Amino acid sequence: MWGAFSSEWIKLQRRSLLLWGFGAGLLFPVLATIFTIERATRTPQLFSGHGIHITYAVLEQPNGLVHGVVDVSSLIGIVSLCLFAAAFATEYSQGTLRNLLVREPRRIQFLIGKFLALVLFILIVVIVAVGVSVALAFILAPGKGISTSAWSSSTGITDMFQAVFHAFLAAVIYGLFGAALGVLLRSPGLSIGIAIAWVIPIEAIIVGAIWSSGSNWLPGRLLAALAHGGNGDSTYYHALLMLAIYAGATAVAILALFRRRDA
Amino acid sequence: MASALSKRYKEVLAVDGVDIDLPAGVVGGFVGPNGAGKTTTIQLLLGLVRPTSGVAKVLGESIAHPERYLRRVGALIESPSFYPALSGRRNLEVLTRLGRLDKSRIDTVLAQVELSARANDRVKTYSLGMKQRLGVAAALLPDPELVILDEPTNGLDPAGIREMRSVMRGLADRGITVLVSSHLLREIEAICDHLMMIDHGRVVFQGPISGLLEAQHTGIVARAEHAADLAKLLALCAAAGKQARIDGDVLRVSAQEGWAAELNRQAFAAGITLSGLEVTRASLEDAFFAITDQDDTERAAEALA
Numbered sequence: 001m002w003g004a005f006s007s008e009w010i011k012l013q014r015r016s017l018l019l020w021g022f023g024a025g026l027l028f029p030v031l032a033t034i035f036t037i038e039r040a041t042r043t044p045q046l047f048s049g050h051g052i053h054i055t056y057a058v059l060e061q062p063n064g065l066v067h068g069v070v071d072v073s074s075l076i077g078i079v080s081l082c083l084f085a086a087a088f089a090t091e092y093s094q095g096t097l098r099n100l101l102v103r104e105p106r107r108i109q110f111l112i113g114k115f116l117a118l119v120l121f122i123l124i125v126v127i128v129a130v131g132v133s134v135a136l137a138f139i140l141a142p143g144k145g146i147s148t149s150a151w152s153s154s155t156g157i158t159d160m161f162q163a164v165f166h167a168f169l170a171a172v173i174y175g176l177f178g179a180a181l182g183v184l185l186r187s188p189g190l191s192i193g194i195a196i197a198w199v200i201p202i203e204a205i206i207v208g209a210i211w212s213s214g215s216n217w218l219p220g221r222l223l224a225a226l227a228h229g230g231n232g233d234s235t236y237y238h239a240l241l242m243l244a245i246y247a248g249a250t251a252v253a254i255l256a257l258f259r260r261r262d263a
Numbered sequence: 264m265a266s267a268l269s270k271r272y273k274e275v276l277a278v279d280g281v282d283i284d285l286p287a288g289v290v291g292g293f294v295g296p297n298g299a300g301k302t303t304t305i306q307l308l309l310g311l312v313r314p315t316s317g318v319a320k321v322l323g324e325s326i327a328h329p330e331r332y333l334r335r336v337g338a339l340i341e342s343p344s345f346y347p348a349l350s351g352r353r354n355l356e357v358l359t360r361l362g363r364l365d366k367s368r369i370d371t372v373l374a375q376v377e378l379s380a381r382a383n384d385r386v387k388t389y390s391l392g393m394k395q396r397l398g399v400a401a402a403l404l405p406d407p408e409l410v411i412l413d414e415p416t417n418g419l420d421p422a423g424i425r426e427m428r429s430v431m432r433g434l435a436d437r438g439i440t441v442l443v444s445s446h447l448l449r450e451i452e453a454i455c456d457h458l459m460m461i462d463h464g465r466v467v468f469q470g471p472i473s474g475l476l477e478a479q480h481t482g483i484v485a486r487a488e489h490a491a492d493l494a495k496l497l498a499l500c501a502a503a504g505k506q507a508r509i510d511g512d513v514l515r516v517s518a519q520e521g522w523a524a525e526l527n528r529q530a531f532a533a534g535i536t537l538s539g540l541e542v543t544r545a546s547l548e549d550a551f552f553a554i555t556d557q558d559d560t561e562r563a564a565e566a567l568a
Contacts, residue, residue, distance in 0.1 A: 007361035014348045095344030098311055099401060102338050103362035105310050105329040110361075262312035 004104055004113025011087075012121050021083055025125035028075040029133040032068035037140045060147045062156035066163040069133045073167035073227035076129060077174035078199065080122045084175035085191035087118055088182030098263050107259045115179060119172055126168045134160065162229060166236075170227035173247050177219065180254045199223075219246055268317035269464075270303050277303040279464035280317065285442055285457060290435045292455030292472070293444035294551065300464040301444040302341055305413050309338055322409055334362065337407035339415055343398030347387035351378055351397050354386055355404060364405050372400040376430065391418035399430060410434055412443045416450055428454045452547040462555045475550050483516040483523045485530070486539035492530075499529050513539075520544075 011017070040054050058064060091097040104110045141148050150156055181191040199220035207214045207221065215221040215233035222239040230236035270278040278300045285291040295301050306312045308321055310329025318325065324332040345354045355369045373379045376396040386394065395418055402410050412431070416424045431454050434441050445451050451458065451472075458475060460468040468475060487493050493509050500507035500516050503525070507516040516526065520542045530537050545553075 003361045003363045007357045010349070010353055010357050010360065011346060014346070016348055094346070095342070096346065098306075098309075098340045099344060099358060100361055101311060102309055102333055102336070102340070103358050103364075103405075105333050260313070262306075 001109040001113040001116070004110045005117045006113075007100075008087075008114045008117035009120075012117060021079070021121065021125055022128060024079045024082075025076055025122075025129045026132055028072040028079075029069045029129045030136060032072040033133040033136050034068075034140065036068040036071070037137060037144055037146065040144060040146065056144075056146050059141070060150055062150045062153050063159040063163075064146075065134055065137055065148075065151040065156055066130065066160050068137070069130050069167065070163050070228055073163070073170060074224045076126060076167055077170045077223055077227055078196065079125070080171035081174040081178035081195050081199070082192050083122065084115075084118050084178035085182040085195060086178075086188040087114070088179045089186055089188040089191045090182075092182075092186035093188060101263050108255055111183075111255060111258050115176075118175060118179070122171045122175055123168055126164060126171055130160070130164050130167070166227055166229045169240075170223050173226070173243050174223055176247050176250060180250045183254050183258050217242065219243065222246075265304070265308070265319035266317060268304070268307060268319050269315045270300075270307060270312060271315045276464055278307065278314075281461070281464070281466050283459050283466055283469060285440065285459070287440050288435070288438050289456045290431055290441045290443065290454055291457040291459060292451035293442055293459050293461065294446065294448055294451050294547075295444075295461035296555075297446055299446075299461045301446075301461055302413055303464075304461065305338070305340065305411055305442075305444060308411065309333070309336070309340070311340070334405055335408045336411065337402030337405055337409070338411040338413075339395075339398040339402045340411075340413050342414075342417065343394045343401075345386045345394065345397060348385060350383045350385055351389065351393075351400075352382040354397065355401060358401055358404055362405060368404050368406060372403040375403060375433075376400045377426070392420060392423040395419055395423070395427075399427070403434075407439060409440045409442070412441065414445055415443060416445065416447060424450065448547045448551055458547075460551060460554060467554050468550075472547065476545055476547065481518075481520055481545065482543045483518050483520075483526060484539070484541050484543055485514045485516065485526060485537055486512065487514070487530075488536040488538045492535045495533060495535055496526075496530060499533060500526070503529070 036054055037059065040056055040059055042056050054067065059067060063070075091100065100110065101107065138148060138151070178191065178195055181195050182188065185191045185194070203214070203218045203220040206218065215225075216238065221233050222242050225231045225234035225239035226236065226243055230239065234242075265281055265283045268278060268281045268283075269276065281300070281304055283304070293301050293304070303312065307314050308319060308326060310326055310333065314326070320326070322332045322335055345351075346357070349357070352369060352373065355372070356366070358364070359366055359369060370379070373382045376399050378393065378396055378400060381389070381393065386397065389397065395415060399412065399415060402412060415431075416427050419427060428450070431441050431443060435456075443451070443455065455472055458469065458472045459466055485496060487496060490512055493512075493514050496514050497507050497509060500514070503522075505516050505518045505522065507514055516522070518526075523540055523542055527537060527540055
């Protein structure tokens with residue numbers, strides 16, 4: 001397993017992948033942080049589109065530091081999903097899987113080692129994304145007159161670590177689903193396309209038009225709830241339990257398929 | 264090595280009860296037309312695909328447990344596949360780490376295939392021939408006892424083909440068993456000692472190449488100083504019980520090499536001056552088509568029955 005982990009780590013150091021992974025992983029949290037702070041108002045005001053501007057009072061809470069990051073943690077998850085799907089499917093489409101399985105024929109160890117390397121990569125992406133967003137928040141907030149004293153309180157720090165943990169956990173489960181699609185479909189484009197189509201428009205259509213209580217059962221909705229530490233659709237623990245069941249079943253099915261299928 | 268090994272993909276029987284046995288320390292050729300089942304057989308031996316039926320052993324271990332023997336096997340499967348954005352060296356490092364092999368082997372194998380100078384360049388800048396050589400380098404990484412090369416000369420120019428021959432010969436000289444598949448029969452004839460011929464998923468011949476070629480028809484071609492003497496030569500052959508025919512300005516005789524001297528003697532005794540006398544040997548290509556044509560005829564007869 002260590003062999004698979006460490007060999008995958010070489011591939012993850014490709015310049016294009018680093019640029020893409022960190023670029024996409026950082027883009028959404030950074031934009032969200034800038035947007036949240038710059039558009040914050042002292043009193044509640046209607047947003048020109050939908051919803052209302054976030055107020056200074058909300059941002060000055062201990063969890064105000066990671067407000068922007070939490071809002072886009074599902075997007076970090078989608079970045080993770082694309083990364084995992086591409087990493088697994090490309091081995092098939094590029095024809096490199098056969099070379100790898102000749103050197104590591106113990107397929108379960110190979111799959112787990114590769115997965116763990118990607119998990120470590122996405123953990124680094126999440127930590128860097130949150131770190132940059134936090135730094136940016138501390139730089140921008142004083143300029144807007146937003147007090148940051150509660151952010152560095154013990155509650156604020158706990159909230160920040162919780163945000164990192166929830167975003168990371170959601171990203172890993174997104175990644176697991178991406179990896180499963182990559183192994184199943186063996187095409188990076190198809191895997192990513194189907195995954196994004198399911199998580200964004202298809203689940204929205206199902207919940208909006210067919211099955212209103214689907215938010216408690218559909219994986220994309222549950223992942224969004226998990227990434228936010230619970231939301232209006234599902235509590236954190238319900239989302240965690242359901243996703244543990246889905247992820248466990250997916251992992252067992254993919255391990256069985258990969259072990260038996262011709263390479 | 265393999266016994267009654269079969270692989271079926273839905274309606275297609277890609278490998279049909281293959282029995283093969285490759286002696287240790289030889290360069291074995293695995294020949295057959297495209298789609299004959301060579302690559303599938305190789306994939307079965309490497310544990311990449313599961314047999315529908317049959318058993319096989321590689322280096323004494325069952326193919327049901329490839330982890331027990333693949334550390335001692337190097338392989339190049341079909342076209343060489345690498346990560347284009349990584350250098351040749353980094354690609355080999357991926358495989359070295361994965362197989363927990365000795366990292367110092369990377370420089371050794373790069374030198375063996377003469378890629379050291381380009382080792383740090385990205386693979387996407389390599390020519391097909393360089394990728395092929397990198398594939399061979401990857402196969403040599405574990406310092407293997409058995410090397411399996413699937414179409415290693417694909418995409419190589421004549422100089423590259425000659426280099427590849429010398430690499431394979433060098434492996435055999437070091438006591439490494441080499442199994443090389445190809446549809447280029449002249450290549451196989453030039454480098455292999457042992458042959459396995461496959462057609463429509465079935466092994467139609469296996470054994471030493473020399474034995475196969477000796478068993479094939481050899482012939483003698485004679486030229487007379489005066490063309491009119493060819494008829495007399497034909498009569499001499501008939502009297503000796505040899506089949507012969509006049510083909511333009513030569514006489515073609517179906518006979519073993521040793522009879523050429525006898526023909527020369529008899530022609531001299533009959534007052535015929537030969538201006539040329541040569542022995543023709545069947546090539547591997549001739550042997551291949553003789554065997555596969557016979558196999559096709561038998562298959563057609565089976566189908567009709």
